[in-house]
Amino acid sequence: MDIVVNDALLAAREHSSRVTWPRRYIRRVVVGDALAGVLAVSGVAAVRSFTWHIGPLEGALAVALIATWPLAIRLIGGHDIRNIGDGAEEYRKVFHAAAVIASVVAISAYLTQTPVARAYVMVAIPAAALTCLVWRYSLRKHLHARRREGECLRRVVVVGHWPSVVELHAQLSRERHHGMRIVAACVPPDQHQDLPVQLDGFPVLGDFTDAAQVAGRVSADTVAVLSCPELDGTALRRLTWELEETGIDLYVASALMEVAGPRISIRPVAGLPLLHVAHPDLKGSRQLVKSVFDRVVAAVMLLVTLPVLLAISMMIRLTSKGPALFRQKRVGKGGEHFTLFKFRTMVPQAESVKQDLLGRDDGNGVLFKLRKDPRVTPIGGWLRRYSLDELAQLINVLRGEMSLVGPRPPLPEEVAQYGDDVRRRLLVKPGMTGLWQVSGRSDLSWEESVRLDLRYVENWSLIMDLQILWKTWSAVVGGQGAY
Structure with missing residues (x-):
């Protein structure tokens, strides 16, 4: 009898938690949005009060912005319970609200010829949006941690x-x-x-x-x-x-499991809601923007990390014989071969003894991996753990052979085993990082690696690239799945 009562109490408690935690989460989001508006607008007003007299009109504008900010986010859907934990959609709603408020203030001031301090449009609103993003990011990370512990599911x-x-x-x-x-x-x-x-x-x-x-x-x-x-x-x-x-x-x-985002839309035709699937954007202006972005960022990173690159080169040369850079033939976009650069993490004769180690493969059937590879040097193991050996691939990005984000660059012998579906990975440039990097790295199965690469090819966008680059930092620092 006691067991039955305890089970009933636990079930009731779990049900109550499932009902209340989304509401508590949304309340915290709303409070954070309101405080972000107060801090941003009050900060600008306080700074201006030292250099400029704030009249009734400007004071009324400040109060209106504080009151309107959380309301605008709510009207645009930024407090929708269905978007809980979905970072991309939450952030998009905040940016949308900021753009709408800035546009309304600027256009109203122009039409009425009202003198409005540009600091509110150019500083206060972006500052409020940035504060909201930081707050929502911290809430989302806390929520993810609780979900990994089996809560808030x-x-x-x-x-x-x-x-x-x-x-x-x-x-x-x-x-x-x-x-x-x-x-x-x-x-x-x-x-x-x-x-x-x-x-x-x-x-x-x-x-x-x-x-x-x-x-x-x-x-x-x-x-x-x-x-x-x-x-x-x-x-x-x-x-x-x-x-x-x-x-x-x-x-x-949907049957199209890996196709998502802006490529899918519902169009009513003859009274039927038909699902329209647009073709992936693999050419044109967006790819040009991606290429320019990759090369500019790669050039900046090469300059900024030059002391680190020189230090890594010296450590490799001082701790083992052979060159600091390792060159290897890889397959790029369209099946074209190119020379990939990496900092050397193995003994110079590593490739010649690979055949003797095939029986100890810890990979996934296509990729050869060893968790404890005897060919890896002591400094090489450290470089691999934190992906520092891959910094040399910035040279490949600068040369246009690779991208910052994309599918993993395959070996020619791996490509020889590809089926028709897997060959879609070759429609875009391989990347220094990608969905595979932030989803488990070497611990992934072959099927999972392919699925992630194909998802990237089908749904690429510059926003996705920025998200992957951001997540790469935590994946690299954690060092999991790297060997």
């Missing part, structure tokens, strides 16, 4: 074929920061007999027609429908109606 019932359910479970378990935990699955009726009672704690509790009832039984707050032919438009519509009464969210996965 959405309870998900997955509907689909068993292999797809297992794949989604593996991905959500690997990337806990997304905040979803599978608590039950619904599969086709003919698969029930051949499946285990449960996988990693979540059971199979029904078929496709039981999804709404199962979600209510396990106190789920989300139903995720994976791509499967049995669930047509009529079945999904009925499931939506059933979930509507309970307030449980419904997510439907």
Whole structure:
């Protein structure tokens, strides 16, 4: 009896936590947005008060900006509970609000010929946006840490074929920061007999027609429908109606799993909502911008890190025989071969003894890797752990053979094993870093590495590049997956 009561109390406590933590998170976001507006506008007003008399009009503008700032973010959707933990979307909403307020103030001042201090438009609003971004970033990192500890997770019932359910479970378990935990699955009726009672704690509790009832039984707050032919438009519509009464969210996965963002839009045609998928932008002006950005940043980084590069070269030469730079043939964009530069981390005769080590491969079937490679020098192991050996690839970026961000540069023998799908990795320049770098590095399986590279090729954008470059810092400092 006591066990039953305790289980009931724990379930009630967990349900209460799931209901209240999103509200607490949004309240903290709103408070941070309001304080950001107060600090930015008050700071500008305080500085101007020392050099300029602030009249009633300017004072009214300052008060209006303070009151309008959090309201504008809310109206644009910056406080939407669905965007919790989604950094890119949260940041975009803040930038959008800043642009709208700055435009409204500037245009109103021009049309009414009202003298408005430019400091509010050029300093206060950007400062408020930057403060909001820092606050939201700190909240998001704290949320991710709690999710990795098993807190603040959405309870998900997955509907689909068993292999797809297992794949989604593996991905959500690997990337806990997304905040979803599978608590039950619904599969086709003919698969029930051949499946285990449960996988990693979540059971199979029904078929496709039981999804709404199962979600209510396990106190789920989300139903995720994976791509499967049995669930047509009529079945999904009925499931939506059933979930509507309970307030449980419904997510439907597209068959185009790796295509996302601005490439996808819904267009009504003859009364049907058709999904329009734009082609990936692999040529044209955006690629030109990327190329210019890569070369400018590479040139600046080479100048800034020149003392570090010279120090690394001296350490390599002093601790082992051979040149400081290692040159290797790699395959670049369009299958073109180029010479990749890296700081040497192995003994000079490393390639000649590779055949003797193939039986000890810790790689993923295509990439040869050893966790404890005897060819790696002591200083080389340290360079590899923090990816300092790859700084020499800035030369390749400056020469236009590589990009700062892109798929991993493959060896010719690896490309020889590529299938048609994998060859899409060669549609863009290889990168010094990429999704593979910030998602596990050498610990990734071959299939996962390919999936991440193809996701990058399909959804590339300059904003994505900046996000990956930012995440690379923490991945490198952590040193996980590097050997």
